[in-house]
Amino acid sequence: MSAVQHPNAKRTELDYAELLRRSAPSKTNLQDLASEEMVLNMGPQHPSTHGVLRLELVTDGEIVLEVVPHLGYLHRCFEKHAESLPYPQTIPYTDRLDYLASMNNNWAFVMGVEDMMGITGKLPKRVEYIRVLVAELNRIASHLVAIGTFGLDVGAITPFLWCFRDREHILKMLEWASGARMLYNYVWIGGLFYDIPIGFEERCAEFVAYFKPKLAELNGLMTENFIFVERTAGVGVLPLDVAINYGCSGPVLRGSGLKMDLRRLDGYSVYPELDFEVCIGRGEMGKVGDCWDRYKVRVDEVAESLKIIEQCVEKLTKAHPRGDNFDPRAMCPPKARPKAGEYYSRAENPKGELGFYFIADGKRDIPLRCKCRAPSFSNLSVVPEISRGVMISDLIAILGSIDFVLGEVDR
Amino acid sequence: MMTAASILQAIAAQVGEEAILSSDLQVAQPYLELAPASLVAVCAFLRDEPSLYFDFLECLSGVDEGPEAARIGVVYHVRSITRGHRIVLKCWAARGDAAPTIPSIAHVWRAADWHEREAFDLLGIHFAGHPDLRRILMPEDWPGHPLRKDYVNPEFYHDFKTAY
Numbered sequence: 001m002s003a004v005q006h007p008n009a010k011r012t013e014l015d016y017a018e019l020l021r022r023s024a025p026s027k028t029n030l031q032d033l034a035s036e037e038m039v040l041n042m043g044p045q046h047p048s049t050h051g052v053l054r055l056e057l058v059t060d061g062e063i064v065l066e067v068v069p070h071l072g073y074l075h076r077c078f079e080k081h082a083e084s085l086p087y088p089q090t091i092p093y094t095d096r097l098d099y100l101a102s103m104n105n106n107w108a109f110v111m112g113v114e115d116m117m118g119i120t121g122k123l124p125k126r127v128e129y130i131r132v133l134v135a136e137l138n139r140i141a142s143h144l145v146a147i148g149t150f151g152l153d154v155g156a157i158t159p160f161l162w163c164f165r166d167r168e169h170i171l172k173m174l175e176w177a178s179g180a181r182m183l184y185n186y187v188w189i190g191g192l193f194y195d196i197p198i199g200f201e202e203r204c205a206e207f208v209a210y211f212k213p214k215l216a217e218l219n220g221l222m223t224e225n226f227i228f229v230e231r232t233a234g235v236g237v238l239p240l241d242v243a244i245n246y247g248c249s250g251p252v253l254r255g256s257g258l259k260m261d262l263r264r265l266d267g268y269s270v271y272p273e274l275d276f277e278v279c280i281g282r283g284e285m286g287k288v289g290d291c292w293d294r295y296k297v298r299v300d301e302v303a304e305s306l307k308i309i310e311q312c313v314e315k316l317t318k319a320h321p322r323g324d325n326f327d328p329r330a331m332c333p334p335k336a337r338p339k340a341g342e343y344y345s346r347a348e349n350p351k352g353e354l355g356f357y358f359i360a361d362g363k364r365d366i367p368l369r370c371k372c373r374a375p376s377f378s379n380l381s382v383v384p385e386i387s388r389g390v391m392i393s394d395l396i397a398i399l400g401s402i403d404f405v406l407g408e409v410d411r
Numbered sequence: 412m413m414t415a416a417s418i419l420q421a422i423a424a425q426v427g428e429e430a431i432l433s434s435d436l437q438v439a440q441p442y443l444e445l446a447p448a449s450l451v452a453v454c455a456f457l458r459d460e461p462s463l464y465f466d467f468l469e470c471l472s473g474v475d476e477g478p479e480a481a482r483i484g485v486v487y488h489v490r491s492i493t494r495g496h497r498i499v500l501k502c503w504a505a506r507g508d509a510a511p512t513i514p515s516i517a518h519v520w521r522a523a524d525w526h527e528r529e530a531f532d533l534l535g536i537h538f539a540g541h542p543d544l545r546r547i548l549m550p551e552d553w554p555g556h557p558l559r560k561d562y563v564n565p566e567f568y569h570d571f572k573t574a575y
Contacts, residue, residue, distance in 0.1 A: 019569050022550075022551065022552045023550035023551055023552050023553075023569070024550060024551065025551055027543075027545070071547055071548060072546075072547060072548040072549060072550070075548045075549065077557065079533070079558060080557055080558060083558075115439075242521075244466050244467055244492065245466070245520060245521045245522065246521045246522050247467065247468055247469070247520070247521075247522030258492070260492060341438060341439070342438075342440070342486075343439065343440065344440060344469070344470060344488050344499070346469070353469065355469060355470050355488070357470055357472045357486065357488065359474065368476065369472065369474050369475075371470065371472035371473075373469065373470040373472075377525065377526075378522055378525070381521075381522070381524065381525045385521075410548060411548070
């Protein structure tokens with residue numbers, strides 16, 4: 001049987017193994033290793049790396065001596081795209097950053113552009129409450145994936161199935177509102193794609209009523225499960241100073257015991273009017289900042305998000321109800337052209353601080369520079385630091401507890 | 412919480428007037444442009460001075476203003492979690508150089524490590540003193556630095572057409 005030639009490939013004289021060595025070389029030099037040490041490649045295709053991440057491990061038996069992450073397998077030139085497209089056309093690309101929380105990405109990007117154009121704070125209250133509502137729904141969906149896959153990583157299959165079952169309810173609701181299951185393009189500069197459909201508020205209330213007992217059930221299954229606690233408590237301890245130094249944010253930073261949430265700190269949108277707690281790790285099972293704490297912060301945040309959703313539903317049905325004259329696109333500028341200047345905006349995503357740094361020249365509708373500061377990127381960079389000397393199975397737990405999304409790491 | 416003006420004064424008094432080339436304190440997010448030679452000293456001062464205590468490097472972005480600009484550089488967004496203030500720092504190198512170089516601050520804030528690798532990878536800015544300056548997102552043998560404004564995509568990579 002002869003090899004089939006790829007239509008886009010020229011005939012190559014190079015050996016493909018040699019090409020691979022050139023494009024993705026290992027950092028470790030095999031000659032430098034002691035006789036008991038071995039290099040083990042985890043990924044790029046590995047279920048516990050949650051995407052295409054390659055970890056080059058130097059191991060001594062079961063002990064991990066060094067971790068070298070190799071990124072970029074999912075690089076899609078987000079920044080290059082953003083620098084060649086008008087602002088509104090970049091919003092669908094932000095969907096694909098942290099594809100588990102597209103609403104939050106849309107919103108973070110849009111907030112930056114709105115800040116630059118000076119329309120922040122002038123939007124109708126209903127728009128703001130809808131934004132908070134969909135963002136918190138998406139936060140729950142994202143945390144459910146984190147919790148479920150974390151359970152799967154340490155050997156529990158049931159929580160994964162339960163979490164995905166409940167997440168599907170949220171995805172169906174957001175699909176109802178936006179038309180897409182995961183990549184929404186729903187939050188627009190100056191408004192929204194559409195008002196939420198009739199009956200959405202009631203369905204949110206139904207979901208909250210449905211999900212509260214399910215969350216208690218999930219807690220009973222996982223949080224104090226002896227095997228789960230044994231696998232996660234005291235494992236992968238991330239001290240607070242290390243977390244801050246490495247630029248960690250979101251549940252990873254809060255898991256290390258710092259009460260910092262940009263929703264409270266910056267108080268953007270209508271978050272100051274809403275009542276919710278900022279959850280932190282307290283080292284209940286092991287040490288502050290271990291894998292269990294990061295997990296617990298996410299579980300607690302799901303409960304807090306439910307509280308926020310209840311309040312939003314209340315506001316959207318009573319104080320700011322739908323009306324014939326409500327147009328979610330009324331404030332959308334026909335052309336987004338901020339005046340010359342630069343601006344760094346940030347928002348609290350499920351994974352942490354998502355920031356966009358814009359430089360606008362004031363002459364074009366296209367930013368001169370659009371840097372995306374992805375929370376997962378910084379959160380992942382701390383893994384080599386806290387994984388020295390752990391068992392390989394503990395490294396899996398650490399990766400699961402960090403909860404990164406490669407779409408955002410590689411951009 | 413300190414204002415940008417008092418942060419500027421503190422730097423000028425402690426590190427030296429020549430460390431700050433220029434500044435703009437009127438914009439929404441005030442920035443200081445630093446001399447490359449004193450960048451590391453200023454960053455270490457910002458981190459270690461108890462009244463400033465800048466402990467968190469939020470964002471580090473490489474910036475290319477196009478082939479007509481003479482400079483290419485890096486913008487740092489730093490904030491103090493404890494004190495609650497923020498400042499933007501900038502540092503420029505000559506764009507015409509084969510390897511425009513800026514001192515690395517990866518040992519001041521570890522968060523800079525990967526971000527500097529990204530700026531090196533995508534914009535070709537070199538960071539003197541970086542512990543491990545390798546490409547991070549693009550393949551190791553990728554030609555050129557794609558975020559440069561005058562970058563031209565190669566026609567083939569490993570004998571595969573890059574454009575469709």
